[in-house]
Amino acid sequence: xxxxxxxxxxxxxxxxxxxxxxxxxxxxxxxxxxxxxxxxxxxxxxxxxxxxxxxxxxxxxxxxxxxxxxxxxxxxxxxxxxxxxxxxxxxxxxxxxxxxxxxxxxxxxxxxxxxxxxxxxxx
Numbered sequence: 191x192x193x194x195x196x197x198x199x200x201x202x203x204x205x206x207x208x209x210x211x212x213x214x215x216x217x218x219x220x221x222x223x224x225x226x227x228x229x230x231x232x233x234x235x236x237x238x239x240x241x242x243x244x245x246x247x248x249x250x251x252x253x254x255x256x257x258x259x260x261x262x263x264x265x266x267x268x269x270x271x272x273x274x275x276x277x278x279x280x281x282x283x284x285x286x287x288x289x290x291x292x293x294x295x296x297x298x299x300x301x302x303x304x305x306x307x308x309x310x311x312x313x
Contacts, residue, residue, distance in 0.1 A: 203289035204303030211239050231277050232258045241306040246297055253306045265290045267299045
């Protein structure tokens with residue numbers, strides 16, 4: 191590149207890996223604690239799969255993946271003791287191109303199909 195900076199490849203989503211999370215039966219740990227929040231986002235409660243729970247700074251972050259009723263792939267996070275919930279869904283085409291990510295309460299959450307990454311924003 192003309193500016194001398196390395197080229198960073200756009201992250202991509204692995205659809206085959208993402209689909210594999212939904213092959214097995216839903217276990218007790220996969221049950222999302224508040225189905226009314228799923229309903230509001232049109233997320234199919236039977237598709238929810240628990241991914242990770244970790245501490246980031248002062249916050250405990252729990253993350254699930256799911257599908258909505260339109261078949262899109264979704265990422266859900268509960269952040270902090272107040273139970274703030276954030277979610278985002280993407281079409282399969284968009285997921286394959288970009289994966290799925292969002293930021294909330296200074297926490298970044300992303301899913302590339304293989305696994306979820308949770309981290310703090312800078313600043």
